Amino acid sequence: MKPFLVFENGTTYTKTQFDAKTKKYAKQLKKAGYNKTCRIGVFSNTENIFKIFGAMQVCSPVIIDHTMTEHELSYYDIDIWDDILPQPQYNQCNTDEVVGICSSGSTEKHRIIPITEDQYYRDGLDNNIQIHGNITENDSTINVIPLWVCIGFQTLALCYKTGATYYVLDDPWKSWPSVNPTFIIGSPNVLRGMMSPNVPYENMTIRHIRTVGAPMYKDFKVEAQQFFNCITTDSYGVNEIGTISIMHYPQKYNSVGYVLDNIDCKIIDNEIIVNNFATGDLGHIDEDGFLFITGRKKETIIKGGWKIMPYEVEQALLDSGASDVVVFGYDNVYAEVVGKLDLDLLKSKIARYKIPEKIFYVESINRKGQGKINRKNLLDEYKQNRKI
Numbered sequence: 117m118k119p120f121l122v123f124e125n126g127t128t129y130t131k132t133q134f135d136a137k138t139k140k141y142a143k144q145l146k147k148a149g150y151n152k153t154c155r156i157g158v159f160s161n162t163e164n165i166f167k168i169f170g171a172m173q174v175c176s177p178v179i180i181d182h183t184m185t186e187h188e189l190s191y192y193d194i195d196i197w198d199d200i201l202p203q204p205q206y207n208q209c210n211t212d213e214v215v216g217i218c219s220s221g222s223t224e225k226h227r228i229i230p231i232t233e234d235q236y237y238r239d240g241l242d243n244n245i246q247i248h249g250n251i252t253e254n255d256s257t258i259n260v261i262p263l264w265v266c267i268g269f270q271t272l273a274l275c276y277k278t279g280a281t282y283y284v285l286d287d288p289w290k291s292w293p294s295v296n297p298t299f300i301i302g303s304p305n306v307l308r309g310m311m312s313p314n315v316p317y318e319n320m321t322i323r324h325i326r327t328v329g330a331p332m333y334k335d336f337k338v339e340a341q342q343f344f345n346c347i348t349t350d351s352y353g354v355n356e357i358g359t360i361s362i363m364h365y366p367q368k369y370n371s372v373g374y375v376l377d378n379i380d381c382k383i384i385d386n387e388i389i390v391n392n393f394a395t396g397d398l399g400h401i402d403e404d405g406f407l408f409i410t411g412r413k414k415e416t417i418i419k420g421g422w423k424i425m426p427y428e429v430e431q432a433l434l435d436s437g438a439s440d441v442v443v444f445g446y447d448n449v450y451a452e453v454v455g456k457l458d459l460d461l462l463k464s465k466i467a468r469y470k471i472p473e474k475i476f477y478v479e480s481i482n483r484k485g486q487g488k489i490n491r492k493n494l495l496d497e498y499k500q501n502r503k504i
Contacts, residue, residue: 118253120275121165123284124291131279134166141170150175150204152211155228157196160264162284165272167197168215168263176209178216178228181264191226192218217266217355229355231266242274244359245301248349249324253279255298260288260306266355267328271301290314296321300344303329305483307340307348308440320345327351331409333431334369352409354397357390361407371406387413398425415491417445424449424470426491432465433457433472440481444491448473450504452481452494474504 119128129137150156154175158168159182171177178194194216195202209216213230231240245251251274259282261268275282283295289309296319300307304327325340325348332340332350341347352372353359360381363373375381381401382389388397388409398416399409411425418424426443429451433441439455451472462471476498483489498504 118279119281120279121282121284122295123162124286131276134169134276137166138170138173141167142173144201145171145174148201148204151206152176152213153207153209154204155194155208155213155216156202156204157192157194159196159198160262160268162259162263165263165284168269169276171197172214175204176213176216176230178218179264179269180218181262188226192228194228215269217269218264219355229266231269235358236273239358240270240273242270242277244362245270245274245299245324245326246278248362248364249299249326251278251280251299251324255324256281256283256295257297257299257301258283258285258288258292258295260292260300260302260310267301274301293317293319298322299324299326301326301328303327304332304336304340305330305440307344308336311340311343317343322346325349328353331370331372331427333434335435337369352407354390354393354395356393357395360388360390363406368402368404368406371402371408373407374405375401375407381407386410415444417443417447417449419445419448419469422469429466429470429472432462432470435465436462442481442489442491442494443472444494445473446495448504450474450476450495450498452476452478454478454480476503 117130120131121129121134152175155178156171156175157180158164158171158177159180161182168177168179180196209230212233214233214236215231216228217231219227219229257271261271263269272282285291292310298321300322322344323346325344325346327348327350332348337348350363350372351359352361360379361373361375363371380391383400386398388395388399396413397409398411398413399407401407411427415426416423429443429449430441433451433453437456437458438453441451441453443451449472453475
């Protein structure tokens with residue numbers, strides 16, 4: 117039988133072997149009195165894959181980023197199952213919750229977002245990708261997104277449901293070509309990391325790329341498609357709703373595609389409202405029905421009365437020589453930049469008032485999960501260090 121889970125050290129598990137191991141964890145939870153109203157925190161280390169799927173049979177595992185600080189963990193009311201199994205807490209969640217995801221606070225305050233049975237078995241991103249990407253047991257992917265990110269968990273769930281192979285690599289950014297994956301799910305920054313010039317990619321095995329988390333701007337979309345020899349299927353969604361839009365054919369640069377038929381999407385005061393949920397994202401739908409994301413509502417920088425979207429400044433910096441960048445600020449514009457900028461070219465790309473007041477050159481940008489970064493925290497950090 118074909119393996120479902122493959123670790124870099126050579127250890128492999130078929131679905132039958134995987135299920136047998138997860139049942140051992142399920143028995144521990146049942147014996148301790150856990151039921152479907154209980155949550156249990158499980159760290160996102162890849163060796164905990166068995167524990168997560170075992171807990172899903174009994175209660176709701178909340179997948180915890182194992183790099184979180186004590187302060188960050190305090191945002192979530194959850195006991196963590198590390199070495200010792202905590203006493204169960206009842207009535208923490210509805211009985212249809214399959215798994216819990218810790219939100220980053222980018223949409224609302226930090227909280228646990230439930231993935232319900234409907235989302236997991238019918239409406240989830242993993243099912244969406246299976247249908248539109250035609251993922252089968254002949255496909256394979258890699259652990260390029262951590263499990264605590266909703267999309268990372270759903271990628272693993274997709275492999276479990278279809279029988280596709282999920283490779284757990286110690287350094288997926290460098291060694292991913294060695295396992296010849298056939299599909300990739302990730303943000304533009306994930307693709308950018310995989311496209312390092314130090315990573316030789318000779319076997320054009322990837323046939324499906326689903327981008328999430330941020331728009332694919334024209335120049336990078338062309339570059340990525342040429343590198344992977346594969347068309348990107350760009351999409352947009354939020355944890356609370358799931359997939360909102362997908363771009364198949366025709367495609368339009370910078371768009372995240374057409375809104376799905378079962379989604380009620382409106383633009384109110386430039387904000388994208390989906391099924392009466394305020395996403396916090398700003399955007400518009402053009403005359404052809406394509407959805408565009410232009411920024412985040414709470415990340416809007418207001419400088420002298422001018423409203424500035426970090427995304428548009430970031431794109432201008434990338435077009436002017438930066439290899440990676442993040443723009444942040446409240447009443448002024450600042451940027452962290454990797455690489456060397458052509459400032460004269462930058463001045464030709466955006467209005468002068470949008471050019472960052474200060475540019476901080478760094479070796480790398482500290483991102484989490486699918487490439488997201490908390491711009492407010494970054495602003496606070498620079499203020500505390502009296503750099504701005």
